[in-house]
Structure formats: structure tokens, C-alpha cells
Amino acid sequence: MDKIKPRTLSGFMELLPEKQAKMEKMMDILRKTYSLYGFSALDTPIIEASEILLAKGGGETEKQIYRFSKGDSDLSLRFDLTVPLAKYVALNYGQLAFPFRRYQIGKVFRGERAQRGRFREFYQADIDIIGDGELDIMNEAEIPSIIYSTFTKLGLKKFKIRVNNRKILNGFFQISGISDKAEAVMRTIDKLEKIGASKCKELIAEEGIPAKTADEIMDFITTPGRSTEKLEALKKYEGRNELFDTGLSELRTVVTYLPEFGVPEENFEIDLTIARGLDYYTGTVYETILTDYPEIGSVCSGGRYDDLAGYYTDKKLPGVGISIGLTRLFYVLDEQGLLSDEIITAPADVLIIPMTEDFSKAVETATLFRENGIRTMLYSENKKFKSKVSYADKIGVPFTVFIGEDEIGRGLIKIKDMQSGEQFSEKPEEAARRVREAVILKNKKPVICG
């Protein structure tokens, strides 16, 4: 028979088992952490009617979307998790309790040009809090705590949550009388870190903004100091513009509750250059940077918006949300060598190798181990002893159990710690305890070493 060459499409992540084990661990941590903050799991379809997904329409989205017909239906694959959420909330409005907190970790699809580290099918991990008509600023204040918990539990230490407030930005532009040029200016100041202050000022001036105003803008966005010092410095603009004042008060609330939310000062900063696009966000905006790898860009971003589902409903549904591009994050962590090799990625914690023809004792031991929550694999292939041991090495299992006539006669099993090489002949219950303790310790190790 002619063979078809097996291949996986480029731009589609497909991991070997050891790497997948790390990805699974990351997803598990995300699910658990989001749950700790009262978010419900949601699972919307991957296929939606095109008219639903393209309600906003235009731009890159329409070009990148996977769209096709089946029978009479015009269908598309979701390209993010926000549009499906908007549809879901509009559709189920009467059956949801607001504020509605949901998380969704799911694949989205974008037919981008193939590039290294760019994926066409990738996981997003989103959380959103949706209010009915209004939503208190405390929800925005809680987000840094969620980001901090998530990354800390993943094992990251050196990261910074950067926060700004769009009302402050827009209010300041109104004060400076350049609201009509806000778009161009925001695009420029967003690049401050990359291009430096003098180039930034030059570009602002090129927009036809007077030198004095350009100076003021530069002064404003480079306000120095810690969060509390920045808040203090921003007071000088207070009382001149209502929007600005509201934004400053909101930002103050966010900063005020950081200690009670358990967010250390060194993992947080006010960054007045962050805008995160033009139309959507209206209040607090968030970015998260790996301190040692700023070139990666933000690994967790989002913000406050006022109108989640305006395309589908008249209800005013404000919200705040953040998103992690999980597939890309995994890819860059792996590339930078930041995925830990200390966690167990073997398919099992124990491999049981029977040394007798009758497998009864081996099976009994496997069942006992599994009842004790130990991931146990039974090796039952009819191979030479050397092949069996080499299988244990290949899968990287932490413990191997040998069950021979001798042990069975004495009511014992022989267990080998594959890392230390130590061997023990002991009762199955004792061996189970030994493995459990070792596994619990290993499983406490974080998946990211950064």
C-alpha cells in the first residue's frame, strides 16, 4: 500500500509527551488559580456562525479567520474567546448572576502568515468579570492579585505587572488640548521603551504638536518614582479635568489595596505609557513583563471595557478581563530554557516489572498503588530483563518495582529509586508510602524556573 507521509501542519503546536506534561501542569495551575478567585469555567463552541464572529468585522480579523460553508451554513472558527463570551452573555443574560466571572482556556484560530513562534491554532486563557450596567472599581483592583498568583504558582519570580488607566491618559490629552491627535500620540508613546525618550518626543512633535505640549507629554509619561510617588506627582494635574480625576481616583484604589491582595511592590508598577489599543479599553489597563526577557513583550494583558456585547444586545455590559496567550508563552518559556526539568514528566510515578510468569502479585501491587493515588504502569511485555529496565530509563520513571518469586515468598516487593539508585525490599504498603512522599515533594516543584 502506498503510504501517506505523516505530518503536522506548520503553525500548529503538537508536543511530545514530556513537554505536554509540562503544558498540562500549566493549564491545571491556571484552572485552579482562576477558580480561587470565583471564576466559573466556560466552554463555548469552536465553530460559530460567521455573522456572530464577524459582527464587528473588518481588519485583520476578517483576513485571518478560518471561514467555510457546510450545507447552507456560513461557519467560522473562533479567533478569540471574547467575541464568543459576548455572544454567550447576551444570549444567556436572564440566566446569569452579575457580576458574572468566567474563565475559559481554549484554542483559537488565526490563519496568519507562518512565522517562527507564531501559531495558527493556539490556546488563550482568559478571565473576565462582567457587570450588569455597572461594575465597581474593586474588580479592576483585584486583577493584579490574580496575575500575581497565577505567575507565582507557575514558578515565575521576576515579572512585573504594569498598570495604567485610560481615563488618566484621555483626561490628560484633554487637558493638553490634543484629544484629536490622541490616537497618533498614543501609538508613539506606546513605543517609548523601544525607541527612547528623544526619538519619542521627536515623533510627537512631528504630529504638529507644539514643543511645549510635547515636553509636557514627555514629562507626564516619564513621571518617576514608585507607585505611591507617581500617584503623588499626578496630583498636580488634578482638578482640571473630570475624566482625569476619575482615572486618578481609580488608579489610587488599585494601588491602595495591593498589600491586602498580597501583591508585593516589586511585582507592580504604574506605567503611564500603556494604552493597549484605541477603542476598546476605558479604565485600568494591564500588561505583564518577564523582567529578564522584556523582548518577549507582555505575557498577560487586558483591561477594563464599557461595552462587551453591543453588537448583540442593548444591555450595557461593562467588564474587566485579562488574557494569557498560553501556546506562545509555553513556546517562549521553552525556547529560553525556563521550563523546569525537575518536575515529573514521566507517564507514571512507578513502573512495575513482574519477574514471574503469573502476574497476580504484580497486578495486585499495581492496584494497591493506584488506590493510593500513585500513577502506576505495569510492564507486561515478554522481553529480556535488559529491555525492561531500558524502558524504565526511557520513560524516566522515578521508581521501578520488581516482583520476583523471592519477594513474593517473603511478602515483599523490591523498589528502586531510579534517581539515587537505592533499592529497598519492603512491604507493598511501605513502598507505596515511600513513593507517595517522594512524588508529593516533586510535584510541589514549579513548572517554570524563572
Add this chain to the structure above:
Amino acid sequence: MDKIKPRTLSGFMELLPEKQAKMEKMMDILRKTYSLYGFSALDTPIIEASEILLAKGGGETEKQIYRFSKGDSDLSLRFDLTVPLAKYVALNYGQLAFPFRRYQIGKVFRGERAQRGRFREFYQADIDIIGDGELDIMNEAEIPSIIYSTFTKLGLKKFKIRVNNRKILNGFFQISGISDKAEAVMRTIDKLEKIGASKCKELIAEEGIPAKTADEIMDFITTPGRSTEKLEALKKYEGRNELFDTGLSELRTVVTYLPEFGVPEENFEIDLTIARGLDYYTGTVYETILTDYPEIGSVCSGGRYDDLAGYYTDKKLPGVGISIGLTRLFYVLDEQGLLSDEIITAPADVLIIPMTEDFSKAVETATLFRENGIRTMLYSENKKFKSKVSYADKIGVPFTVFIGEDEIGRGLIKIKDMQSGEQFSEKPEEAARRVREAVILKNKKPVICG
């Protein structure tokens, strides 16, 4: 602005948060149980090249598949998890350790005609054990234990794992001299339970099979007794056909190890009518029936096959696997009222309602609770007391915490058990302990009550 009516396509499951919580719990149990048996998680792309997915081609698959073009690429959505596994193993052959055990829980897509309870996008939960050239019968013997653990942990009690061996069936057909009519006969005996013995015999006779042979077939497939008695009765066919003898010996092995694998007799039976299709399976085959709901059909099926990836590679890759149609299972369990209402489906275990303007103490308490692993939601909307309490009722949260001036002054919090109505003023640490204990108890309750 004109609104687009929000809708979800028919044939696509989208659950409200409380139901989704039950689905998540089921998925979590599947992941954990499969892991206990040494299966690695795998995650293959949803989109594959059409030539890969349609390597086998023809039949219903080709009609139902979601196939489309993007640029120059001819793409399709996976319609099962087996073809992607075959591709994966053929592609990564050199980097995998065999036997290779993997589980995958993922969505698959089939553009079937819309029918009640039929889904076009649905989860399959598959496990497979793939051997390199050969695979010991013990792997087949282990499968009933995995099915038993899975359904028991989900909370099901009344289910039966039915097992047959294709070598016994095919061997018996050879003995009876009707191998050329095996296909039609198998299709008929597969219906025995539905149509009854006399109708079954009639249909067999209609295939042009002599009455005496039809009698023998009926005798064979209705062999009475428990597993061990059936094995005993089947001895009378032994020694006449090699294939039959191998099958009987394999079936004996499967039955022999059931006690050590922890599978009770009442959850297992040999059913000589089970064939599970014509071409694919070559050894042990499995079905799982909910005893009180036989009309649902098998909720977990599979078997042993000899050639996983023949379309992609010359390597002989035999295997054994089972699959749960998770979305359909969830749907029928829900329809039959078998999903438990006793487990926590609220987005949080505790809702904290601050009664003061300063939220510091409330936030501090939320952080403490979360550090104790308690899923905690902070209610910070500026509403009347009544609305706040009604929110707690709506989300069905087990505990509510009120933090007012009075409690803050005494270093206490007021916690209310929403089910019993009891209230306690106590230290936050004590309240956390109370909640943890209650939640651990509740979380031990099974998701299915059957």
C-alpha cells in the same frame, strides 16, 4: 446600531455555568484516572491536512467531515482522535517509548444531520496503548479495570463491562464454515438483545445458512452462566481451530486477572454477541452498559487492533483502546436526571460581602481564604444589602462572610452556612477551617448519582 441576534449553532453544546461545573468535574476525574494507569496526556491539532485525515477515505467520514481551503491548503477538522494518534505515532515513532500509553480528551467534529442528542462538535475521551510490533494480552486484561475505576469514580454503580474476543467469534465462524457470511451474521447477532433470539435465528437463516448451523450459532452466542462458567462451556469448541483457541486463551487471561485488578464480578460479563464493527478490531472488544438504561447503548467501547497506522508507516503498530463519547454521555446523564445536585457548582465556596466603605479587611480575608485553597469571591458592587444577599442565593454559594465595623473591631468575621442558615462570629482562620472541612466533604460527593 442594528443588533445581531446572538445564537449558538444547533448541534453544538454550550452549557450554563452550573452544568459546566459538572462537566469540568467529569473531565477532571477522567484525566486523573487515566493518569493513574500510566497514560500520558496528548494534545493534537484540531485542524489537520485533509490528506492525513482522509487517508482511509470513503464512507460516512468523508460526507461528515468539515473540510475547507485556506490559501493553498486543503484542511479538515478532526472527526475522531484515533486518526490523529496514528499520524502522531507514525511521525514521532523514533522519539516514543513503546508500549506507548496516551490519553486525549478533545473535541471532534462531524457534520451529521441535526438530531436531538446528536452533536456536531463533541468531546471524545480516548485512551490507547500502542505496541511496537507486538503487545501483550495483559494490556487488554487491564482495560476493564480502567473502565471500572473511571465509572466508579464518576459515581456510577450500576454498569456492566461487556467483553468478547474477535478471535473467538472469527474462529467459531471458521469452525462452522460460514466465514464468507461472517459479516452479515455478525450484524445480526449484534442486534440479539433488541430483536430477541427467535427473530435473530430467523435472520441468520435468511442468509442461506443451514438450520443446524443457525442453531449452533444461537447456542454459541447464548452460552449461559457467569464468566467462569462461560469459559468452561466454550471448552467444547477447543482444539478445532487455532484462532478460536488463541481467543479463548486470551479471554481466559482477561477474566483471570479481574480480581487482582479490583473489578467486581457484578460489573463484568462475557458477551459473545459483541463484535464492534468488521475490520478494525482483532482481539478483545469492550462495551459498557448502564444497567438501568440499556437503551442508551454502550457509553465506553473499544478493543484490540493490529494495525494502527498502516496508512502512514510500514511499522506494525498493534494497540488496544477505548473511547468515551463524553458530550453525549453528559447529555444523556443530564436527561435521565443522573447528574448530582449535591456537589458544589457555585463559582466560589465563599462570598465575602464587605459592610464597610473601606474594603481592607474584606480583601485581607479573601486573600487568607484563597491561601487556604478556598475558592473565594469578593462582592464589591455598591448595592443594597438585600441585593447582595440575593446574589449569594443566586450563585448558590455554600458560605457567605459579612465583614462589618462591629466584627472588625473584635477581630472576627461573621460567617453564614447558607444551607443550614447557621451563623458564626469567629476568627478568620477558624472560619477558613470550617469552610475547608465542609468543602472537602462536599467535593467527595460523586458527580453522577446512578
